[in-house]
Ligand SMILES: Nc1ncnc2c1ncn2[C@@H]1O[C@H](COP(=O)(O)OP(=O)(O)OP(=O)(O)O)[C@@H](O)[C@H]1O
């Protein structure tokens with residue numbers, strides 16, 4: 101289950117950027133740098149960067165349409181776990197189950213493939229989406245690093 | 254992302270360097286479309302050897318070029334695919350419709 105207690109023991113970071121596409125790579129790099137202390141493999145870093153890129157791109161592309169809102173990113177680390185929250189105050193998602201379906205997109209004309217949520221689910225250990233139409237969307241994700249190494253102890 | 258374009262007869266080779274995401278995917282699309290306007294080109298080779306990052310925007314951008322070339326009676330071939338990029342294209346179902354070669358030479362052979 102996805103749960104965390106951002107308490108004094110847990111290290112965290114917060115970041116806020118305007119919903120502009122040039123910030124996509126910036127947020128990816130920040131999260132990768134923050135996760136580096138957990139000593140992830142290169143593959144794990146790539147998976148986290150891709151999942152973050154999907155959530156941030158969605159906020160830029162779908163949440164605000166053309167007017168520029170803000171995207172908030174929070175991340176917490178503990179042991180081998182990285183929690184990430186990406187939130188916007190945009191238009192929200194009416195039907196989350198449909199949005200999660202592979203290949204579902206409401207913007208095929210912009211060459212979107214509808215694979216964003218599927219990629220997040222494949223690359224992260226958990227993905228929780230909450231959204232209220234007209235208010236915004238929060239995507240919470242959990243990544244557990246070095247799983248194989250840990251279970252072999 | 255940098256896009257380098259090379260012509261080999263009726264084949265267009267596009268070398269992608271850097272990161273292919275929502276922000277940069279338009280650069281790739283426009284570079285290819287500009288070439289299509291001015292030359293008779295049949296096939297497209299996408300060299301991803303130096304592509305260090307890709308997300309679902311890459312799936313959309315490559316699928317878009319695939320449809321464009323298919324509709325003109327041509328083909329798209331990908332080469333230089335890293336493990337990570339491969340995983341992403343696989344999830345998008347692209348590896349079922351687009352051939353993957355190790356390098357440009359093999360891709361050109363595949364098209365001849
Ligand atoms: N932050 C958001 N705000 C509003 N709608 C969203 C948000 N994120 C996703 N959606 C909706 O969910 C759908 C599916 O998202 P998903 O990321 O899976 O695909 P996509 O963004 O359409 O395409 P791709 O990610 O493959 O480029 C979107 O088309 C959009 O309708």
Ligand SMILES: [Mg+2]
Pocket residue numbers: 154157158215216217309
């Ligand atoms: Mg998306």
